[in-house]
Amino acid sequence: MHEVKELKDYREELRESLANEFQRGALDRFAQAYPLGRAKAFAGLDVPGLIEAVAAVKDAAAAQMMELYAEFKKNAEKAGVHVHLARTAREANEIIARIAADNGVKKIVKSKSMTAEETHLNQHLEPLGFEVTETDLGEWIIQLRHEGPTHMVMPAIHLSRNQVADLFTKVTGNTQPSDIERLVKVARRELRPKYVEADMGISGANFALADSGTLGIVTNEGNMRLVTTLPRVHVALVGLEKLLPSLHEALVINRVLPRNATGQAITSYVTWITGANPCAVGPDGKKEMHVVFLDNGRSAMAKDPNYAPILRCIRCGACANVCPVYRLVGGHKYGYVYIGAIGLILTYFFHGREKARNLIQNCINCQACKAVCASGIDLPEIIKKVHAQIQDEEGHPLQSKMLGLVLSNRRLFHTLLRTASLAQKPVTSAGYIRHLPMIFSKEQNFRALPAIAAKPFRDRWEKIRPKAAEGGLKVALFSGCVQDFVYPEQMEAAVKVMAKGKTKLDFPMDQSCCGLPAMMMGEVEAAREVALKNVRAMDPADYDYIVTMCASCASHLKHAYPKLLAEGHEGSIKAAQFADKVIDFSSFVRDVLGMKDADFSRSLRKVAYHAPCHLCRGMGVRQAPRELVNAAAEYAMADEEEVCCGFGGTYSMKFPEVSEQLLSKKLDNVEKTGATLLVTDCPGCVMQLRGGAKKSGKRFEVKHIAELLVEQVK
Amino acid sequence: MVAPEVVDLFTEKARAVSAVVTPVKSLKEAFAYTLDICAKKEACQLLVSGCEEALSPKAEDLCETKATKIIAAPGLAKKDYAALGKLCAEQGIVLTDGGLRERLGGIDIGFTVADYAIAETGSLVLDSTSEELRLATMISEIHVAVVPLSKLAATAFDLETELTARMKNGPSYLAFISGASRTADIERVLAIGVHGPLELHILLLEDK
Known part of the structure; x- marks a missing residue:
């Protein structure tokens, strides 16, 4: 529950979290275990x-x-259900409170519902005198601790068994051991009387099937089944985006949901509730059942092409x-x-x-x-769109406006740059x-920052331009600003490698920054302007390929340009x-020029x-660079090769404390391989990794992959 | 006739989620199996960690309501129920098909016959519209479910028509059950039996 207003206060909170050793360890283990479990669940x-x-379907x-x-x-x-539509969160809470009051309810049991968290339902019901008990184990734990969830599926992932044991000791008045199996049984038996006493059960739902008025609910613990069975009243709070035409669509989603969430092929229980079911203690032996649909902006979202995809989220x-x-x-x-x-x-x-103002900036754009x-x-x-929208609403900060102006x-x-x-x-x-x-704070000191080159690549080009091969592929080089002005030697190396193939290389002089930094700072208009200028700087009709040595530029040019300059904008075609x-x-080197082991x-x-990030996920390129490394030298695979190095362009300037941690983990993983050289395909990553390796005294060098290839190419 | 590979897949997937899967030739054999595991278990004990945990007085009280061994089999046909009742009586086990709200502290075994089963995920499908049947599968420590092989489908998609028909004739409470109740909410460590059954036994009945 991030609450602070200023970015500097948010960063202070982040530093506190970074110092939470238990949480760091727990999340680290989880981050490493999750991809394996997911892959296993999706095997075949x-x-x-x-x-x-x-x-x-969504x-x-x-x-x-x-x-x-x-x-x-x-x-x-x-089928005997009362259906309500709440336009706002408050309206939903009021409807539910009214149902409780009308039915003479005193005690309420709840099963897990993110939608109820969204509306702060408990905070609404408790002051009205209703006793509300969360029955999902994790939710119960955080309710007892008076805090919010730290994960949508595992709400208490930040807590240790010892913390839970202490908490349960307080609750039962008896000392509880920190043995997880036992703690779970304690919760089972402590919560059972709550169901027995409750007059009303509140649940969420994963699916709402229109053709039969059925709710589909996906769970593991079995508490939701008791919540929807024992009390005489059942209220389900459901976001409008959970509506589906029929069972078929729900089954399509349920093939992915548990696999993606917890690496399970299916959860222990998938429950389909239609209508007012038999309930011995209900009026006429039937359940008093209500479904409250929550809009809270969802129906407007559905009509906005920019934001409608948000409604696809299945909360995994x-x-x-x-x-x-x-x-x-x-x-x-x-x-x-x-x-x-x-x-x-x-x-x-x-x-x-x-x-959202601070949170929205805390995306490193790694695409994971x-x-x-x-x-x-x-x-x-x-996330970038929301960031831009917040800046449009609140006024763009000077720093970001300046960056936009300069880049365009x-x-x-x-x-x-020359100055x-x-x-x-x-x-x-x-x-x-x-x-x-002075413009950099001392917090940037976790890595050595490179100097700007004395002579940018654009000033060297005429001298080093290779002789064009007769009938060769017409290739425009897109350098990006880092390689042009900081690491021109990477460009030179790449040019030498490419000149081994049948190419006719060109470096169009009017090219500038790709515009990604402007996007990252929420300056969409500046990003659009830069995109148009680059497209004009190198007419695609003149070239067979536009090659870039920078992964971030590549993915921005390829995926963001057609969207920035979409239909209706100048230069869209x-x-x-x-x-x-x-x-x-x-x-380009491996697949187009066809360079193989024998060429090195x-x-x-x-x-x-x-x-x-922007190569393996942004461009979907995984094999080519690894094969080239292995052709030129002995490739030593590191752990978590595809996890971000912590650069993220302007991100590392804004959140140096996070960037530093990502970098140090990355460098440790590389060090463990015993490699004497680390290569990558992005000058931004080189800047981060080389600066970090130097600062922390690592024994390996860091280079662009082109610099390795140029040494070994025959 | 269900293809043997579908049966194998069902067995593999159900076992993967902690279910105990055993083929039986008749309902009689299923009853014998059930009585056998009932005889072997402690009366009304929470498996793994027993009733010895010190609880708050209120939670302790609820435990007191359990004394003898209890099997609930609310969905059985009259004749079958009588047959099972006879076997239970011989061993001093209480068999019931109702009144489970009086036994919410827990019962030993809930015995059911599944309406369908799904091989792809090792799940049973139980029409639990009857409240007693629903409770039997929720408050029992061990859930024993008979799955007639003729009701085994390859995927949930194959059951769309049947399930939708039941939904459209609601009210209904349909459950896909895969393995025992579970949680990983404390340190992501898998723990079985949090609010529902601690064990699921599936008896594959060769019915045709």
Whole structure:
């Protein structure tokens, strides 16, 4: 439950979380175990196909949300259920309180419902005198501790068995051992009387089937079954996005939900409740049953093409499971009620920009959530949109506005870089900045920052331009600003390697920054302007390929340009053609030029590889760079190769304390391989990793993959 | 006739989620199996960790309501129920088909016959619209379910028509049950039997 207003206070909270050793260890173990469990659960299945099917089912349902609601209501009422529609969270709470009062309810048992967390239902009911008991083990634990969940599926993941034992000792008045099996039995028996005494049960639902008025609920513990059976009243609080036409769609989703959430093929219980079922203590021996649908902005969301995909979310929690930032700081600092990447987004819509303002900036854009999402939501893209929208609403901070202005004017930007190159002279040594200038805080000191090159690549190009091969592939080089102005030697190396193939290389001079930093800072208009200028700088019709040595540029050029310059924008057709020609360096060398083992003399050196987020997930390129490394040297595989290095461009400037932790884990994993060289395909990652390796005195060098290949190419 | 590989898949998947799967030739054999595990277990003990945990007085009180061994079999046909009753009486076990709200502290065994089963996930499908039947599968320490092989489907999609028909004729309470009740809410350590049964025994009945 992140509550603070200022970014600096939020960062202070993050530092506290980073110092929470138990949580760090628990989340670390989880982050490593989860991908294995998930892979096992999906073994032999067509995962992208299953995810696509979920997306299609959810999109279609969102498009007819209110029709499905009307149909559900009609069918559920036929089966004796009262159906309500709450437009706001408060309205939902009031409806539920009224149902409780009308039925003379005193005690309430609840099974897990994120929607009830969203509306702060307990906080509404308790002051009215109702006794509310959470019966899901994790929810009960956090209720007793008076705190919010830290994970959507495992709400008490931040707590140790000892903390739970202490808590249960207090609850029972008897000392409880910290043996998990026993603690679970204590909860079982302590909670049983609660069901017996309760007059009303409150549950959520995973699916609401319109054709029969059925609720589908996916659980493991069995508490929901008792909650919906024993008390005489049952109220289900359900988000409108849970509506589906029929059982078929729910089964499509349920093939993915448990596998993605907890690595289970299916949960212990999948329960389908239709109508007012028999209930011995209910009026006429039947259950008094109510379904309260919650809108809270959902029906408007369904109509907005930018945000409608949010409604696909099936609350599996996987986006948190793979998030490298969540892994470090935990759920209380990575969401308000909803947690993980989807939490950053939902916080803005359900709990307001005040609570979302800081959170939304804490995405490193590594794309891990997008790759694991059960319904294929482009979470990082929507996070950037929400960030931009908050800035549009509140006014853009000066820093971000300046960045946007500078980036969208190439001449100004490049002049500034050249000036900086001269101005830094007194403080640089051996290619690093010796003392960080005033604009960087001392928190940036966890890695050595590189100096700006004396002569950018663009000034070297005419001299090194290789002779064009007759009939060779026409290739435009896109350098990106880091390689142009900081690491021109990486470009030179890449050019030498590519010149071994039949190519006709060109470096169009009007190219500038790809614009990703502007996007990351919420400056969409600046990003759009830069995109248009780059598309004009290199007419796609003139080239067979546009090759870039920077993974982040590659994925931004390929995926974001066609969206930034979508239909209706100037240059939209050229932008689409441009994007189609973009390829990363490793894929170009291996797949287009066809360079294989025989083209390299293999060094005996042990070389590790770091997979840039925007290459392995952004571009879907995994094999090409690893094969090239192995062709040129002895490839030593490191643990968690595809986990972010912590750079994230402007992210590492904004959240240095998080960036530093990610970097140190990454460097440790590389060190364990015994490699003497670490290569990667992104100058941003090189900047982070090399700076970190130097600062922490690691024994391996860090280079761009082109710099390894150029040494070994025959 | 269900293909043997579907039966094998069901068995494999059900065992993977902690169910004990045993083939039986008749309902009579299923009854004998049930009485056997009932005889072997302690009366009304929470398996793994027993009733010895010190609880708050209120939770302790609820435990007092359990004294003899109890089997609940609310869904059985009259003739079958009588046959099972006779076997129980011989061993001093109480058999009941109702009044489970009086026994919410827990019963030893809930005995049911599944309506369908799903091989892909090792699940049984139980129409639990009857409250007594529902409770028998919730408050028992051991759930014994007979799965007639003729009711075994490869995937849940194969049961869409049948299940939708039951839903449309609601009220109904349908349950897919896979393994015992479980949680991983404390330190992600899997613990079996949190609010529901601690064991699930599936008896595969060769009915045709």
